[in-house]
Amino acid sequence: MSDGTRLSARVWKPLSDEDLKFPTILEYIPYRKRDGTQVRDALTHPYFSQRGYVCLRVDIRGNGDSEGLLFDEYTEVELQDAEEVISWASKQSWSNGKVGMMGISWGGFNSLQVAARNPKALKAIITLCSTVDRYADDIHYKGGCLLNENLGWGATMLSFSSRPPDPSIVGEGWRKLWLERLNAQPHLSPLWLRHQSRDAYWKHGSVCEDYSKIKAAVLAIGGWGDAYKNAVPALVENVGAKGIIGPWMHKYPHFAVPGPQIGFLQEALRWWDRWLKDINNGAENDPDYRVYVMEGEPPETNYNYRKGYWIKETNWPISKIFTRNYHFNKNKKLEEEIGHKDNPVGYIDSPQHCGLKGGEYCAIWLGPELPGDQRIDDALSLNFETDPICLKEDIVGSPEITLVLSADSPNSQIAVRLCDIFPNGESYRITYGILNLKFREGFEKPLDLPINEKIKVTIKLDHIAYKIPKGNKLRVSLSNAYWPLVWPTNNPAKLTIYEGSLSLPTRKEALSDEWTFPSTDSSAPWKNKEIRKPSNSRKTILDEATGTVTIEIEDDFGSFQDLSHGLVIASKARETWKINPKDPLSAFGKTHWTEERSRDDWSIRTETFSQMKSDNKYFYLESRVEAYEKDKLIFEKDASDKIERIL
Helix, strand or coil: CCCCCCEEEEECCCCCCCCHHHHHHEEEEECCCCCHHHHHHHHHHHHHHHCCCCEEEEEEEEECCCCCCCCCCCCCCHHHHHHHHHHHHHHCCEEEEEEEEEECCCCHHCCCCCCCCCCCEEEEEEEEECCCCCCCCCCCCEEEHHHHHHHHHHHHHHHHHHCCCCCHHHHHHHHHEEEEEECCCCCHHHHHHCCCCCHHHHHCHHHHCHHCCCEEEEEEEEEECCCCCCCHHHHHHHHHEEEEEEEECCCCCCCCCCEEECCCCHHHHHHHHHHHHCCCCCCCCCCCCCEEEECCCCCCCCCCCEEEEEEEEEECCCCCCCCEEEEEECCCEEECCCCCCCCCCEEEECCCCCCCCCCCCCCCCCCCCCCCHHHHCCCCCCEEEEECCCCCCCEEEEEEEEEECCCCCCCEEEEEEEECCCCCCCCEEEEEEEEHHHHCCCCCCCCCEECCCCCEEEEEECCCECCCCCEEEEEEEEEEECCCCCCCCCCCCCCCEEEEEEEEEEEECCCCCCCCCCCCCCCCCCCCCEEEEEEEEEEEEECCCCCEEEEEEEEEEEEECCCCCCCEEEEEEEEEEECCEEEEEEEEEEEEEEEEEEEEEEEEEEEEEEEEEEECCCCEEEEEEEEECCCCCEEEEEEEEECCCCC
């Protein structure tokens, strides 16, 4: 880089005896190409290289085998480095001068952000599982509510960035670089928690601030099982992107679950051929929006396959969306006719453990992560439901809930779940939305709730495409707690609901596929030797004496040896979440990651810890990093933070 920092890259180049020029595809992330994403990379990048592309998989500075230090996600330095890499690639002897950028999650985020900076050589991007708004719809906050993933994700990065570079790559300087990294590495959760409203910090990197800055051709992909699906229709509508959403969790769609998987590599190749090789294959004329309508099935925390069909829309948003309106009535019915408005239709005063069946915020494929049977949470919520229905339409879009309510204290959050109720009583969460009522007029400035005064609020639920089975019911469930997805407010108001309605976007049912994708393809898998089999455990424990509910999660990623260079890798993550149903200030979360790397007589281990609690005025966070060389402690660092809360 221009400041002298060297970034580490793995490069795949086409085999050719001719002096040909090739476009470049860049994936630029912190997740360690040598011992982090190598299995995933092997399924993807060689495929493009074999078809006439140079592929660059670059570790962001401060991670993997790259020099420098990482202080946060999506920093100005990170984005400037990306621009330099793009410029460098476009000027190489093998380059035709055109570059594409792709990635999932962090790589999907920064692909969008770099595209908004409009570097000359960047002609197209493919962004998967990303967001356009880093505050309102990311892993830190959602709807102005603090997500517990703010702590969880900070713990993940504390672990990732504590790992050393590989001595076989960087040489004798590996230990010096490692210790510099350990000394400088921040615990990021407190940094993010210091920005509890949508300030300039979050506006940086949020492409929704000015969509017009994006000039590159955009293909946006998401999954209904993932946290990041809302960006796809937003990019289609505001950037002219092409959008695809399947049933998948947070993975590339040629190997993601639940199925059906699609031939993502062929779809991506077509995109690259059009914009990086100027092949007139008609990719720009594909339908704007291709989404998978999931047919209603009983709730499971881990599906292998979802029944359904693909629909297409030439233009999105579409004029043929029909909005069905349902209204809350005193008898707890959800009806198309408006009921009486004279008296409250219900009250919300949920115990703090409501939400136990909400699943992981961002399901990644580590076990039973999807929302389970909602009946337990429904029982702790205010519910309104239809009679058995027969909709001749598919739900396609973002449902909205409008409420007229009052509160008995100035602070509350509200969670809304739209559920599909089966004849046997099983409750499947179709989609959901959450809102900190302090941000009812926007996320930039919190406003206390007026005491015992009626106000009107609207909550947008996540986009979805879903088919309700004939004879099932629709249920709207409302609560003022949603643990452990959301950290509780310090003095949650009891809410009185006077009026409520559901706006349900529907489209004439398709019944069968309107679009088909090619079947999956990939390059040869990376060769590893399994030493310890991966496993996971998720337990909910009730202390009958105190009422405290504890969730314990352990994800053992196993141990394996990379047969290409001999590195032995082992990882394990643990999370604990505790709360007393009667006390929002009892909320507590802690994490512990173990990372091990070894080869021959070289061995290192890192142990990283983090935890959080709160009282009425402050959040309290602690973290610890331990580094071992051959089981000898060579580094330790503790940090603690006290942060004033506005949430």
